[in-house]
Amino acid sequence: MSTRTARTRDPGTRPVETDSRNLVTAIRQSLPRAAWWAVCVCLAVLFLYPLYVMLSQSLKAPGEAAAAPPTLYPHELSLNNFRALDGDTGIDIVAGAGNSLLVSLGATLATVVLSTVAGYGFARLRFPGSDILFFATLATFMIPFQAVITPLYLLLNNLGLQNSLLGLAAVYTTFQLPFGLFLMRNSFAAVPRSLEEAALIDGCGILKAMVRVVLPVAVPGLITTALLTFFACWNEFFAALILISDQEKFTLPVSLSVLASGNLGSVDWGVLQAGVAVTIVPCVVIYLLLQKYYVGGLLSGAVK
Amino acid sequence: MRTRTTAASALLMSVALLATACGGSGSNTSGSGSGTITLWARDSQKGFINILADAWNKDHDTKVKATVVPVANFVQKFGTAAAGGSGPDVASIDLVYLPYFASTGVLDDITDLANKLPYKDGLSAAHRKLATYNGRTYALPFTAEASVLFYNKDLFRKAGLDPDKPPANYAEIISAAKKIRALGKDIHGYAIAGQCGGCEIFEFTPHIWASGGDVLSADGKKALFDTPEVTDALTFYRKLYTDGSMPTQSKTDTGTNQPAAFQSGKLGMTPLGAFFVQVLKKDKKVDFGVAPLPGRNGGSASFAGGDEIAVTKNAKNKAQAHEFVRWATGEQAQTILAENSIVPVRTDLIDKIYTPLDPRYKVLAAAMEKGRTPYSTVENALFNDNNGPWVNMINRAVFDGDIAKAQQEGQKAAQSIIDDAS
């Protein structure tokens, strides 16, 4: 291809630049730039618009929040929709947030600990069959957990863990583990072996060597695992919908679905959007703070 | 407090064991007399269930603790909990699900208890029928609901209709709805909840009954979705839609738009339940009337809704649970219900404790007394499921228009659900 197009690369055909041409070129060069800005800004507006709707709707006074046609922005700022989250509408969203936090933190902690320990084992302490076992855990990537939800429900019921936040956390941990294992194993594998050898020669035990020497190097992977697990659990809907029966134990997204179903009356859209804001804003804030780990983790998980 | 009563009951137990000279199996030690009775109710009952529990707790040693379960998942949640032994002692269950739960054996047989009630014939007939499975009784009637037509008297007046003479057949509803629709762009004549199974069985079936038809055979073994009375009722709804009397939200309404629209004062008529009277009275915005749901050429019928109260088979506190369900049908409890705008199930008391509270309650009481309920162990899959054959048939017939095809396919789907279950 390069030979075919080589002919057109003839410096002689280039026009000599003059002042007026300079101006035209300048315009021609800045035009695409302006167009680029225009397109990007338009897109940004489109992407931010729903979040704006969420915030503006949740900050409207209750009467205004139900207005038809809707107001474009809150004419009177009010926190009443947020105040109503603690059960005024028949469902306690604040308690739901508490449950979500509990389950998400629990599952995150369990996932981080289990995948760190096992990730190290898989990366450094090979034993017969360890590769096969590791591959088997990766195979769970290929099977969606939606497919095993029915027997899982029955199993948890038999274990006495159905309708229990502990059971839900266990399920979340299980489904985040393969990814955590994968990430942590790769993190540990990337640590130079000599570092660890040195520690071992210095008389450290295997665990000590891992905690003192290797783990610090693997911290970014650890943060990523924690972050992705937390987000996944905080936002999960399907399993929570099925596995939890008691309204007092509902997680945030499931509580919102009760709110949206309107309970023999109309849906309070202002309160619903306040609930949505409570769900979304923490994610956005964490993302903005820890962008590097979040994006990096997603990529390393996806591309490798 | 709770530990004290438990300790006391443990002491009692050991005394009892000594007295019987260590005979018997010694099982069921956590049984009678101990701390609490657990009670599950639907979230829509939140308003009164705790008031009721408080009333019981005031003069009983055994305390009732009520838990509210979302109505959308009640069947699934209660079913598994009861089967897995983590269920409550007592449950307030939508009466349509009674045949199903009775047939699966999660409920306690309380036939003797029910027969001994002095006022047993005064209890709602529809409730009694639904609580019976293979000749045995598995629950007592608890709360009643009745479907009726709500209409906005102001809009009736503005449209030149007589607010004291509500429409009494299909043609009158259609013409009244049309006149009301003509009042303004955002005013509608008639609204339904077209994607809500529980609403449609409650609000649409009475038209079929009032016209002499039915949706299931008496033994529940045959679906009757393709009968002419169903065709008539569907045609009636279809006409309301094609006339433009129905708002477009009706097609996708899961039961939230319909009451809200009526509350806003921009809706002429809508079929709803007794609970809505209280909502509107609290609002004080709409001057409304209540009328029976008519048949094609007059007559009227109502869906007998509400709850039954049952003891679970695995109840830990059975004796007290029995006592509680009996108490729940008694005058004190039923009066508390009436005061909280719930239709009581005692037809022998209704004129004393309910109808005097509001003139409109007369219509509701009458509707409740002659109310009917389809009997099926697969009620949920047939009717209440928002994606089930009943809703799907109505939705397609009313909003898409091919009534014959919708009925035919609905009939087939419904019959296959019934056949699969037996």
Add this chain to the structure above:
Amino acid sequence: MSAPHRRTLSRAGRRRLAGIAMTSPALAMITLFFFVPLVMMLWMSLHDWPLLGEHHFTGLKNYREALHDTEFRTAVIFTVKYTLITTPVLFVLGLAMALLVRHKRRGARFFQAVYFLPVVVGLASAAFLWLFMFQSDIGPAGDLADHLGLGSRTTNWFAGSTSAMLVVIGMVTWKIVGLQMLLLLTGLRSIPTDAEEAARIDGASRLQTFRYVILPLLRPTLALVLVFSVAGSLLAFDQFYVMTGGGPSNSTITAVYEIYRASFIKFQLGYGSALSALLMIVLAAVSAIQMLLLRSSDH
């Protein structure tokens, strides 16, 4: 054997033991809550297994029924249709956005972050948000359309099966496309700049460069992005459960929705398991294709 040799052997043995000990908690967890249910699913799918009451063996009856189940067939057809629309939309937009923000110029990083922002929002929460935006009369999106003369605010978007699906696709695009953009962006960045520059110097037009240089080199990323959206779309549930409830007239029920209905609305756990097994096979096939594509593109 000499003493030091024995000592290293035993150290290797210790390491092996430690490896087993350290990996077993995680493996036990995955076995208990994943492989056990997986086997249970296959076992249950061979039974008539109601939620309450007795269950009994029926062989392949559930699978035969599934093949003749018109509701399930409709759900599968809808899921495929949804996937076939969503995937190219996400792909084209994602690629366009990646090309837009890939240059290291002022503002590019900012716009990247903005477009990626909705990715961190949960699917269910996003669905509740868009459900409100597109409510008739009170929804801001319909109102905006009215102001711009593009539509009427009284339109009930969820009343038509096509418009309902389009709103859902709009929501999913908003929420997912940032991820697709990011993945493609990484793919683009991994292309050596000299390859592109060489083509440009050779006089190839922008379009030609893109078609003959960038696209082939982007293949592994493309495969990945496609499989991501295909698998995600085939498993769709939250967005339809929240936004359409399967309506209007059951026209937006997906395969997972049908599994949910079979198991938890109709309480036929055996039948639900059979449907799950079928779904699992399809998804495993999609993932296998992903692996194959990625492996063959490694070289």
